Amino acid sequence: xxxxxxxxxxxxxxxxxxxxxxxxxxxxxxxxxxxxxxxxxxxxxxxxxxxxxxxxxxxxxxxxxxxxxxxxxxxxxxxxxxxxxxxxxxxxxxxxxxxxxxxxxxxxxxxxxxxxxxxxxxxxxxxxxxxxxxxxxxxxxxxxxxxxxxxxxxxxxxxxxxxxxxxxxxxxxxxxxxxxxxxxxxxxxxxxxxxxxxxxxxxxxxxxxxxxxxxxxxxxxxxxxxxxxxxxxxxxxxxxxxxxxxxxxxxxxxxxxxxxxxxxxxxxxxxxxxxxxxxxxx
Amino acid sequence: xxxxxxxxxxxxxxxxxxxxxxxxxxxxxxxxxxxxxxxxxxxxxxxxxxxxxxxxxxxxxxxxxxxxxxxxxxxxxxxxxxxxxxxxxxxxxxxxxxxxxxxxxxxxxxxxxxxxxxxxxxxxxxxxxxxxxxxxxxxxxxxxxxxxxxxxxxxxxxxxxxxxxxxxxxxxxxxxxxxxxxxxxxxxxxxxxxxxxxxxxxxxxxxxxxxxxxxxxxxxxxxxxxxxxxxxxxxxxxxxxxxxxxxxxxxxxxxxxxxxxxxxxxxxxxxxxxxxxxxxxxxxxxxxxxxxxxx
Numbered sequence: 415x416x417x418x419x420x421x422x423x424x425x426x427x428x429x430x431x432x433x434x435x436x437x438x439x440x441x442x443x444x445x446x447x448x449x450x451x452x453x454x455x456x457x458x459x460x461x462x463x464x465x466x467x468x469x470x471x472x473x474x475x476x477x478x479x480x481x482x483x484x485x486x487x488x489x490x491x492x493x494x495x496x497x498x499x500x501x502x503x504x505x506x507x508x509x510x511x512x513x514x515x516x517x518x519x520x521x522x523x524x525x526x527x528x529x530x531x532x533x534x535x536x537x538x539x540x541x542x543x544x545x546x547x548x549x550x551x552x553x554x555x556x557x558x559x560x561x562x563x564x565x566x567x568x569x570x571x572x573x574x575x576x577x578x579x580x581x582x583x584x585x586x587x588x589x590x591x592x593x594x595x596x597x598x599x600x601x602x603x604x605x606x607x608x609x610x611x612x613x614x615x616x617x618x619x620x621x622x623x624x625x626x627x628x629x630x631x632x633x634x635x636x637x638x639x640x641x642x643x644x645x646x647x648x649x650x651x652x653x654x655x656x657x658x659x660x661x662x663x664x665x666x667x668x669x670x671x672x673x674x675x676x677x678x679x680x681x682x683x684x685x686x687x688x689x690x691x692x693x694x695x696x
Numbered sequence: 697x698x699x700x701x702x703x704x705x706x707x708x709x710x711x712x713x714x715x716x717x718x719x720x721x722x723x724x725x726x727x728x729x730x731x732x733x734x735x736x737x738x739x740x741x742x743x744x745x746x747x748x749x750x751x752x753x754x755x756x757x758x759x760x761x762x763x764x765x766x767x768x769x770x771x772x773x774x775x776x777x778x779x780x781x782x783x784x785x786x787x788x789x790x791x792x793x794x795x796x797x798x799x800x801x802x803x804x805x806x807x808x809x810x811x812x813x814x815x816x817x818x819x820x821x822x823x824x825x826x827x828x829x830x831x832x833x834x835x836x837x838x839x840x841x842x843x844x845x846x847x848x849x850x851x852x853x854x855x856x857x858x859x860x861x862x863x864x865x866x867x868x869x870x871x872x873x874x875x876x877x878x879x880x881x882x883x884x885x886x887x888x889x890x891x892x893x894x895x896x897x898x899x900x901x902x903x904x905x906x907x908x909x910x911x912x913x914x915x916x917x918x919x920x921x922x923x924x925x926x927x928x929x930x931x932x933x934x935x936x937x938x939x940x941x942x943x944x945x946x947x948x949x950x951x952x953x954x955x956x957x958x959x960x961x962x963x964x965x966x967x968x969x970x971x972x973x974x975x976x977x978x979x980x981x982x983x984x985x986x987x988x989x990x991x
Contacts, residue, residue, distance in 0.1 A: 486891050506897030516892040519987030520910045530896035533906070563990040581896050 430462030430584055431497025433483070433617060438492030439642075440478050452478040454642035455492075460634075462584075465611055465618045467632035469625055469678065471686045475643025476621045480589050483619060484510050496585070506530065509583030511591040515570035517562035523573050524549065524558040530581030548576035551606060568595045572603065579610060585617045593623070604631060625678045629653070629671060635678055639685040647681040649674065759957040764964070767957035768793065771946075788958060789949065791941040797965060799941040803859065803934065804927045807866025811923055815871045816916060819878020824908070829879070840872035844930045852937060862934040862942075869930040870923035877919020881912025914988045917981035921974060928970040943969075 440453040452475040460466055468476050481487040482494055485504040494501050496508075504510075509530075517526045525532075527545040536544075549555050552572035554565075562570055571594050578586060592600045608631060611618055622628050628635045629651055637647035653670045665671055741761055747753060748760035755763065771793035774786040787793060822829040822836075844865055855861040885908060893907045932944035939945020947962035981988070 484891070484895060486894075504891060504894035506895075508895060510892065510895040512888055512892065514888060516886075516888050518889070518907070518910070519990065520913075520985075529893070529906070533893075533896055533898050533902050561987065563987055577896070583895075587895075 430615065430617060431499075432462060433460040433585065434458075434493075434495045435479075435482070436493050436495070438482060438489040438494060440475070440482060440487065441490045451642035453482075453489075454644050456644050457492075458636065458645065458648075460617060460619075462617050463615050465608075465620065465631060465633045466636060467620045467622060467628035467634070468636045468638060469622060469628045469682060470638030470643065471640050471682060472623075474638045474640050474685065476638055477589055479638070479643070480510075480587050480619065480621060483585075484508055484587050506534065506581060507584045509578035509581055509586050511575055511578050511586065511588040513590050513593060515562065515567070515574045517570055517573055517577070519561060519563050522559050522561060523554060523565065526562060526573060527577045527580050529577065544580045545576075548580040549573075551579075551610075552576045552603070568599055571595060572599070575603070575607075582614075583616070585619070588618065588620045590621050590623065592627070607631065625675055625682065626666065629674050629678065630665065635674075637678060637681040637685060646685055647678065649678060756954060756956055759960060763957040764960045767955070768961040768965075771958060771961065788946060789940045793943070793946070793961070793965065796941045796943045796946045796962075797969060800931050800935065800943040800966075801969070803862050803866055803942070804924070804931060807863045808870045808920070808924055808927050810863075810867050811870035811874050812920060814867075815874030815919070815923070816878050819875040819916075819919075820882060820904070820908070822875070823879040823882025823912075824904075836872055836875060839868065840876070844869050844933045845936075848933055848936065857938045862939070865934045866927045866930055869926045873922040873926060874916070874919040877915045877922070878912060881915030881919075882908055884915065885911045914981070914985045917977065917985060921977050921981075924973055924977060925970065928966065928973075931966070 435456060435458045438453060438456050439451065441449055441451050443449055456479070458466075468479065470476055478487065482489050483501075485501050485508065501508075517523075518529070521529065524542075524545050527549055528541040531541040531544060546555065546558070549558055552575055554569060554573055554576065557565060557569065562573060565573065571591065575591060592603055595603060604627065607618075610616070620628070620631060622631075632651050635647070635649045635651055636645050637649075638644065639646045651674060653665065653668060653674070744758075745761050748755065748758060748763075759767075771788045773792075774784045777783045777785050787795065789796075791799075818832070822832055847868075848861070848865055851861040851864050855864055889907055889911060890903055893903050898906060931942070932948060935942035935945035936948055939948065943962055943966055947959055947966065950956075950958040950962060
């Protein structure tokens with residue numbers, strides 16, 4: 415695990431595009447005819463290279479926010495711009511890691527990972543090498559020629575992550591990507607993700623239920639309130655040291671980590687309307 | 697059940713995997729099923745033979761199994777026109793029975809083949825473009841519910857008494873189920889599957905060919921199976937007029953000429969061919985869509 419000194423965390427100004435969500439709201443009508451305000455009047459500015467973790471109670475509109483960033487949903491009000499350009503739909507610049515693996519069962523694991531490159535007509539030999547590299551990274555190199563349904567759920571999820579990374583998007587949107595993984599794999603994937611992020615200067619949006627995961631991974635943690643979702647806490651995280659090496663248990667027990675965890679947890683409890691309850695008991 | 701325990705002894709050191717055990721179970725179950733089916737079939741033949749041999753029913757109404765077999769053999773061979781005459785007559789209605797069958801299979805092949813091409817294409821368009829679906833769906837339903845015998849006359853007026861009208865009839869019978877299965881296959885795709893491809897940079901067309909088509913293959917195959925079934929039930933109607941050569945035409949004509957053994961032989965051939973073709977398509981589907989039910 416080699417530390418990369420020139421990552422965005424080291425203070426260098428990345429040259430990528432800024433993501434701006436301006437006064438966005440998202441309403442939809444349920445089958446029973448009720449109007450639901452999933453996200454309400456939210457503005458977020460994210461610089462290129464930031465690792466933004468979004469936490470909040472279930473159903474607070476985190477995934478809706480992600481859908482709008484991905485271009486699957488158009489905000490009912492407001493705009494989402496990337497580098498000043500309004501997004502008009504999904505695209506290769508924004509890779510999405512879904513909660514479900516969403517692999518294609520008619521393609522082998524390797525071909526799934528190659529798919530994005532193939533769609534962009536990148537030569538087969540390059541595709542193959544890239545796919546192999548990312549499959550090795552997620553520990554699936556010996557399952558390359560299997561079909562996705564022959565893999566366990568956690569392996570499928572890793573394959574999906576490899577597929578998105580191999581496609582080299584500028585922005586990575588991850589919706590609880592590690593939720594289905596066992597604790598050990600989850601920690602390994604967290605570390606790998608951090609390394610890739612440092613190396614490749616990606617902008618990452620990461621939705622999670624785990625406050626610890628958010629603080630551990632993010633340079634910034636956003637807490638969303640329950641419906642209608644809005645940002646109630648925007649906390650910059652600055653605990654990894656310059657070369658980003660402490661990634662283990664010691665970090666998780668550092669006083670600053672504990673302080674941030676309590677602060678974020680309290681915000682989440684308040685978002686759910688539960689006050690006067692110490693998050694430490696949970 | 698005791699036989700299973702004896703024939704499937706516990707594997708070495710009792711390490712038999714559950715997969716192996718369930719495979720053994722499945723094999724025994726299949727064997728038993730086949731045995732039961734054969735026994736029932738034998739009983740049926742014996743009953744049939746018994747009823748006819750005892751003279752309970754007139755041979756014109758129900759010929760004996762032997763007579764049906766004889767009719768089938770005769771329909772596939774040449775024989776003298778009459779005893780002591782040298783001139784030979786071959787098959788029935790100037791064709792061997794297998795030629796009749798091939799002729800019908802060809803019509804079904806062309807009709808269903810066209811139905812696959814146009815049905816899948818229309819199903820795709822209707823499944824992806826909502827307004828078109830709204831406009832066309834009632835007509836598709838209308839066509840689907842029509843009995844082929846009802847409009848064969850019209851088709852003959854339009855396309856003549858030759859093969860064209862017959863193929864049209866088979867096409868029209870096979871087309872709706874394929875189109876409808878495709879629509880349901882296209883409509884049943886999880887949105888996330890499409891989103892995933894779009895986020896990887898897929899264009900509209902690439903989403904079509906890389907995601908929607910393979911995702912709906914399984915449903916399309918079910919539609920084709922239903923369509924081929926319809927085509928078989930329609931083939932007799934198609935061959936009612938000028939249907940020689942054709943196994944449906946032969947079945948019909950032999951009935952009108954009171955050759956009941958031949959009619960029954962034709963019915964049996966049609967039934968067996970239909971089952972065989974269905975099994976073929978089913979297995980083709982298994983080969984082409986190995987992920988069915990797994991993902």
